[in-house]
Amino acid sequence: MARNIVRQAVWGGLLLIAATTAFAATNRPDGYTTICKIGESCSVSQSTNVAFGAAGQFVFKVLNGSFVCSVATFGSDPIPSKSVKECSVPSGGGSTPPPTNPPPPSGSGIALSASAGNAQVSLNWTYSGVTAATQEVYRDTDSDPSGRVRIASVSTSTRNYTATGLGNGTTYYFWIKNTNGGTVTNSNAAQATPSGGGSTPPPTNPPPTGSITGSSCGTGGTQITVNETIRVTSGTFDGGCQRYNAGSALGDGSQDEGQDPVFRVENGATLRNVVIGNNGADGIHTYNGAVLDNIYWMNVGEDAMTIKSSGTTTVRNIEGYDSEDKFFQVNAASTLNVSNCIIHRAGKALRQNGGTTFRVDVTFDRCDINTMGEGVFRTDSTSSTARLTNSRLHDAGSVCIGGWASCAQSGNTSY
Numbered sequence: 266m267a268r269n270i271v272r273q274a275v276w277g278g279l280l281l282i283a284a285t286t287a288f289a290a291t292n293r294p295d296g297y298t299t300i301c302k303i304g305e306s307c308s309v310s311q312s313t314n315v316a317f318g319a320a321g322q323f324v325f326k327v328l329n330g331s332f333v334c335s336v337a338t339f340g341s342d343p344i345p346s347k348s349v350k351e352c353s354v355p356s357g358g359g360s361t362p363p364p365t366n367p368p369p370p371s372g373s374g375i376a377l378s379a380s381a382g383n384a385q386v387s388l389n390w391t392y393s394g395v396t397a398a399t400q401e402v403y404r405d406t407d408s409d410p411s412g413r414v415r416i417a418s419v420s421t422s423t424r425n426y427t428a429t430g431l432g433n434g435t436t437y438y439f440w441i442k443n444t445n446g447g448t449v450t451n452s453n454a455a456q457a458t459p460s461g462g463g464s465t466p467p468p469t470n471p472p473p474t475g476s477i478t479g480s481s482c483g484t485g486g487t488q489i490t491v492n493e494t495i496r497v498t499s500g501t502f503d504g505g506c507q508r509y510n511a512g513s514a515l516g517d518g519s520q521d522e523g524q525d526p527v528f529r530v531e532n533g534a535t536l537r538n539v540v541i542g543n544n545g546a547d548g549i550h551t552y553n554g555a556v557l558d559n560i561y562w563m564n565v566g567e568d569a570m571t572i573k574s575s576g577t578t579t580v581r582n583i584e585g586y587d588s589e590d591k592f593f594q595v596n597a598a599s600t601l602n603v604s605n606c607i608i609h610r611a612g613k614a615l616r617q618n619g620g621t622t623f624r625v626d627v628t629f630d631r632c633d634i635n636t637m638g639e640g641v642f643r644t645d646s647t648s649s650t651a652r653l654t655n656s657r658l659h660d661a662g663s664v665c666i667g668g669w670a671s672c673a674q675s676g677n678t679s680y
């Protein structure tokens with residue numbers, strides 16, 4: 266049999282393998298055993314490199330315990346043209362996870378430099394054997410790639426990306442993923458320690474300086490895995506800027522309905538100084554009013570925050586990134602006052618539960634709203650009100666969507 270030539274590309278803890286010469290395509294890698302098919306539940310008893318794919322193209326992810334064999338679990342679809350895919354594991358059992366900081370493959374490299382004045386890290390890389398590729402840039406403050414956050418996607422015409430606004434003295438790890446037709450051809454990991462600057466991850470376009478600072482928490486705090494919702498029923502819960510990451514019992518951070526929150530805040534209690542980790546599940550739920558102060562969402566799951574029952578919820582000094590649908594969800598007649606917020610890359614900043622007619626009163630003041638898929642505020646209720654003041658917007662879509670009783674703006678700028 267002709268020998269298969271396989272090119273492997275390491276992307277942190279995630280591997281993609283593609284055949285470079287013709288061979289008999291299979292739905293599992295050589296030496297692997299299928300344990301379930303797409304849509305089915307599987308389990309592994311130890312940390313194992315699980316393959317997901319078909320026709321000789323696979324995504325690998327280190328998993329432990331129960332999981333669903335799905336695109337959502339593995340983060341990408343190695344071969345969208347094939348609807349039937351399989352999950353498989355090494356025939357000999359578990360395997361050693363790949364190194365988190367591998368050397369660059371031949372023809373690829375990264376050079377990082379730190380600028381004290383602007384806390385910039387310039388990533389310069391080259392690649393070989395690929396055309397019409399897209400480079401996706403990821404970063405985290407932890408060398409464990411499971412918590413990485415995508416911060417840019419750039420075309421082949423740009424092989425330099427400058428990450429700005431990084432934390433003073435914080436070590437950042439970067440992953441470069443080069444794609445062509447869904448196949449990673451090479452990648453690398455490197456680190457650099459900026460010597461100055463703020464704490465905000467780089468937005469799509471850096472906003473002008475001003476009084477909008479978001480959360481003062483960085484993402485380098487101790488990570489705590491949350492397997493059961495933390496309830497704050499009175500007083501103040503101070504997280505000390507630790508990173509609270511949802512375990513699989515709460516959800517997978519996708520858009521699936523019915524995921525549980527990391528925190529539930531009730532009866533006017535206060536939650537402060539908390540970082541919601543890369544698996545945000547359903548974020549934070551509030552009941553009968555709450556105060557959220559200095560909260561940072563690394564990668565919003567189903568929603569960042571949901572108002573579940575009537576009351577006044579005050580949210581201040583917060584920031585969050587990558588909310589596929591809406592950032593704030595309102596499911597009950599209530600008042601929401603938000604100030605000093607940064608919301609980047611979301612479908613909407615706020616959505617009243619679809620088809621409801623109860624009254625919601627919303628105010629946003631001093632917010633930086635960047636890259637909304639639809640817009641800022643959306644409702645189906647003709648009794649609800651919204652107001653956006655002293656804020657700055659970039660690619661934010663329509664500010665007012667739906668039949669608001671009133672939706673006012675003042676003191677806002679675009680950048």
